[in-house]
Amino acid sequence: MTRPISCAPSSTGFLALAALSLFFLLALNGCHHQPALTQQEAAGKHLYMVRCAHCHEDNDLALKKVPPNLHGIFQRPTMPSGTPATDSDVTRVVLAGKGMMPSFAGRFTQDQMAALLAYLRTGLR
Ligand code: HEC
Secondary structure, three states: OOOOOHHHHHHHHHHHHHHHHHHHHHHHHOOOOOOOOOHHHHHHHHHHHHHHHHHHHHHHHHHOOOOOOOOOOOOOOOOOOEEOOOOHHHHHHHHHHHOOOOOOOOOOOOHHHHHHHHHHHHHOO
C-alpha cells in the first residue's frame, strides 16, 4: 500500500506553521519599530540622563526660564533661541552655557561630547 502524496499535506502544514510564526514574530516586533541605540548613542543617553535631564526634563531647579524640551532638537533647523541646530552650535551651547544653563566646559571628553550629540540626534529615544 503506497501513499504517493503522503508528504504533501505535512509540508503544507509545516509551511503554514512557518508563515504563522513569522507573522507573529513580525507582529510582536511591530511594537518597537525603532532600531536599538548604538553603543555610542547609549553612552550619550547616560550622559544626558545624568547631566541634562534634571533640568531639561524635570526643571528641578524651578528656573524661571524653563529649559527647552530637547526632543527632536536636531529635527528642526534651529534651536529654540533661533541659533542653527548644528553639531558645532549645540556643542558651543553646552560648553559655554547660556543664560541659566551652566557651562560644561571641561566636563566632557571629545568622545563623550560626540556620544551626547549622537544621542540628541536620535530625538532622545
Ligand atoms: C541647570 C539647568 C540646565 C542644565 C543642567 C542643562 N541645561 Fe540646557 N538649558 C537650560 C536653560 C535654562 C536653557 C535656556 C537658555 C536660554 O535660552 O536662556 C537651556 C538651553 C539649552 C539648549 C538650547 C539653546 C538654544 O540656543 O536654544 C540646548 C541645546 C541645551 N540647553 C542643551 C543642554 C545639554 C545637552 C545639557 C546637558 C549636557 C544641558 N543643556 C544641561 C538649562 C540647563
